[in-house]
Amino acid sequence: MTKPETKPETKPVTKETFSFQTEVGRLLDIVASSLYSNREIFLRELISNGSDACDKLRHSALTNTALIDGDHDFKVELAVNKKAKTITVSDNGIGMNHDDLLATLGTIAQSGTGAFIEQLGKDDKTDLGLIGQFGVGFYSAFMVSDKVEVTTRKAGEDEAWLWVSDGKGEFSIESAERAERGTTVVMHIKKDAKEFLEDARVSHVVKTYSDHISFPVTLGDETLNAASAIWTRTPKDITPEQHTEFYHHTSHAFDDPWLTIHNRVEGVVSYTNLFYIPTHRPFDLFDPERKGHVKLYVNRVFITESIDGLLPPFLRFLRGVVDSEDLSLNISREMLQTDPKMAKISTGLVKRVLGELEKKAKKAPEEFATFWEAFGVVLKEGLIEANPHQDRLLKLCRFASSEQGELSNLSEYVARMKDGQDEIYYIIGDDMEQVANSPHLEGFKAKGVEVLLLIDPVDEFWVRSMDRFEDKVFKSITRSDAGLDDIAGKDDADKDEDKTKDTPSLDTLIAAIKLELGEDVKDVRVSKRLTDSPVCLVADQDDMDVNLERMLRKQGQLNGPMPRVLELNPNHVIVSKLAARVEKGTKDDDGLLNAAAYLLLDQARIADGEVPTDLAAFAKRLSAVMEHAL
Numbered sequence: 001m002t003k004p005e006t007k008p009e010t011k012p013v014t015k016e017t018f019s020f021q022t023e024v025g026r027l028l029d030i031v032a033s034s035l036y037s038n039r040e041i042f043l044r045e046l047i048s049n050g051s052d053a054c055d056k057l058r059h060s061a062l063t064n065t066a067l068i069d070g071d072h073d074f075k076v077e078l079a080v081n082k083k084a085k086t087i088t089v090s091d092n093g094i095g096m097n098h099d100d101l102l103a104t105l106g107t108i109a110q111s112g113t114g115a116f117i118e119q120l121g122k123d124d125k126t127d128l129g130l131i132g133q134f135g136v137g138f139y140s141a142f143m144v145s146d147k148v149e150v151t152t153r154k155a156g157e158d159e160a161w162l163w164v165s166d167g168k169g170e171f172s173i174e175s176a177e178r179a180e181r182g183t184t185v186v187m188h189i190k191k192d193a194k195e196f197l198e199d200a201r202v203s204h205v206v207k208t209y210s211d212h213i214s215f216p217v218t219l220g221d222e223t224l225n226a227a228s229a230i231w232t233r234t235p236k237d238i239t240p241e242q243h244t245e246f247y248h249h250t251s252h253a254f255d256d257p258w259l260t261i262h263n264r265v266e267g268v269v270s271y272t273n274l275f276y277i278p279t280h281r282p283f284d285l286f287d288p289e290r291k292g293h294v295k296l297y298v299n300r301v302f303i304t305e306s307i308d309g310l311l312p313p314f315l316r317f318l319r320g321v322v323d324s325e326d327l328s329l330n331i332s333r334e335m336l337q338t339d340p341k342m343a344k345i346s347t348g349l350v351k352r353v354l355g356e357l358e359k360k361a362k363k364a365p366e367e368f369a370t371f372w373e374a375f376g377v378v379l380k381e382g383l384i385e386a387n388p389h390q391d392r393l394l395k396l397c398r399f400a401s402s403e404q405g406e407l408s409n410l411s412e413y414v415a416r417m418k419d420g421q422d423e424i425y426y427i428i429g430d431d432m433e434q435v436a437n438s439p440h441l442e443g444f445k446a447k448g449v450e451v452l453l454l455i456d457p458v459d460e461f462w463v464r465s466m467d468r469f470e471d472k473v474f475k476s477i478t479r480s481d482a483g484l485d486d487i488a489g490k491d492d493a494d495k496d497e498d499k500t501k502d503t504p505s506l507d508t509l510i511a512a513i514k515l516e517l518g519e520d521v522k523d524v525r526v527s528k529r530l531t532d533s534p535v536c537l538v539a540d541q542d543d544m545d546v547n548l549e550r551m552l553r554k555q556g557q558l559n560g561p562m563p564r565v566l567e568l569n570p571n572h573v574i575v576s577k578l579a580a581r582v583e584k585g586t587k588d589d590d591g592l593l594n595a596a597a598y599l600l601l602d603q604a605r606i607a608d609g610e611v612p613t614d615l616a617a618f619a620k621r622l623s624a625v626m627e628h629a630l
């Protein structure tokens with residue numbers, strides 16, 4: 001960066017010109033060239049920035065009171081000048097210096113917006129009319145302006161700077177004058193946006209979108225908003241629209257909250273929480289850092305967004321604020337994190353949120369289902385984190401099953417268990433299609449025994465750490481000991497007799513296949529779980545489960561596949577024909593038995609969503625067998 005020596009006397013007189021980051025350029029093109037039904041949101045965005053700037057200064061001043069320098073009356077002032085055709089939004093917040101300006105007003109700060117713009121690049125059909133609802137932030141000024149001037153001075157610094165752009169690819173920065181700290185944004189309003197040059201219009205827009213701002217927003221002598229922190233108001237006095245606006249402001253989100261949780265707790269530690277559960281997944285839900293986004297306030301002073309220890313990562317979809325007067329303002333973030341009061345608040349919050357979710361699950365199962373679809377995966381992470389809420393969480397979980405069109409909870413599953421069944425069966429895989437059609441399920445389907453279909457990566461871990469639901473143990477059906485024998489199936493009486501009897505010829509076949517496959521399988525056995533497919537692979541009693549192994553292999557933590565038990569369906573025609581061939585003592589001169597044995601093994605792998613280990617050999621064997629058959 002070209003920042004000169006910063007002594008007031010040696011301010012650069014020259015104007016520096018910069019290009020916008022590519023994504024900003026693209027965003028500005030869209031913003032400037034389309035017409036929006038809701039472009040009045042530019043005011044919301046700029047007021048929101050002014051309010052954020054005041055919050056930031058108030059926070060910095062906790063450790064450096066000199067920054068505020070006597071001026072404690074934080075506010076955002078609006079002015080409309082019809083003659084000059086300008087709207088001005090001015091704040092006495094933290095302000096920006098040269099580097100801040102370069103780092104923020106030229107790039108895209110918000111990850112969500114970046115992702116949205118990227119999406120626009122890919123898909124031209126995106127409804128551009130919607131863009132106003134997204135987080136275009138500061139750049140929304142260009143929806144209504146053909147030129148924007150930002151004069152700003154950072155609290156505690158002497159220099160002021162002027163940032164100017166017409167929103168067409170470039171912006172400039174030069175030194176400027178500003179008597180006090182803060183930021184003034186002057187928008188030169190476009191011809192087609194002159195409706196905003198009316199006080200009444202501006203006033204209406206501010207009342208609609210910015211009432212929740214905790215600092216006064218003024219136009220002339222009039223204060224337009226309630227100017228009290230929304231979470232300090234009585235819950236029944238807050239309209240759903242006000243909640244939505246506050247949610248948008250505080251979360252940089254643009255959907256409606258799915259659930260609002262607003263309450264005050266008085267006790268050893270007192271606090272207020274105003275939480276929103278979004279309707280849609282936020283963009284960064286699966287960031288590896290698993291950061292929370294609930295803002296912490298101490299006595300209405302903003303402290304930080306996302307502090308560890310306030311909420312566990314499995315609730316990271318929550319947005320909103322927690323405000324406590326019992327935490328100390330003047331201790332470091334680290335000390336705050338380990339403050340026992342913080343732990344108390346956290347426990348209270350988790351209980352409250354789980355309680356609200358339980359209520360929803362009970363009273364509005366359909367609405368709960370939409371929540372589950374968006375955030376169930378995250379909630380399930382709580383089953384593997386050591387926490388005292390695991391049992392409550394497990395009850396909230398919803399699962400797809402082989403016998404039900406809809407998701408069910410575990411109590412429902414248990415209630416439907418068959419006579420003689422005392423385990424909860426599950427199968428884990430990468431996608432629904434694959435697990436739902438897995439050969440492993442066949443015997444269970446034939447008996448009407450329900451199997452949970454699990455396809456989230458986290459499932460592999462929680463079934464291990466939770467082990468059981470109430471007194472019922474979880475059991476993977478891809479294991480050799482997932483016994484079906486003791487369970488009375490729906491069609492036991494007529495169909496099942498003799499199916500699994502080992503005939504002598506099968507013993508010979510098994511021995512022959514074992515010989516052919518050698519080390520590539522752990523064992524070959526007769527299957528009790530197959531009805532349609534000829535073969536499947538299962539994990540031996542004490543071996544690692546099939547899906548876990550696959551996952552570890554993908555992550556490079558295991559080499560090559562582990563030998564598995566190959567199970568043969570005694571009733572399948574391929575198996576009985578092979579058995580007959582072996583029984584007759586036919587010599588395998590044509591290598592057909594060998595080819596068939598390996599093709600069966602490969603087929604079992606394919607059914608598990610895997611690729612045969614040696615594709616060239618696979619193709620060769622397939623040709624050999626087809627040639628023979630034709």
Ligand code: ADP
Pocket residue numbers: 045049050052053091093094095096104105109110135136137138139183252
């Ligand atoms: P966001 O508010 O989501 O971060 P914006 O596009 O609205 O995104 O603003 C980008 C950045 O510009 C802000 O994060 C902030 O650092 C800076 N900024 C914008 N307006 C102001 C202001 N009035 N005072 C101080 N900084 C500001």
Ligand code: MG
Pocket residue numbers: 045048049137138
């Ligand atoms: Mg903003």
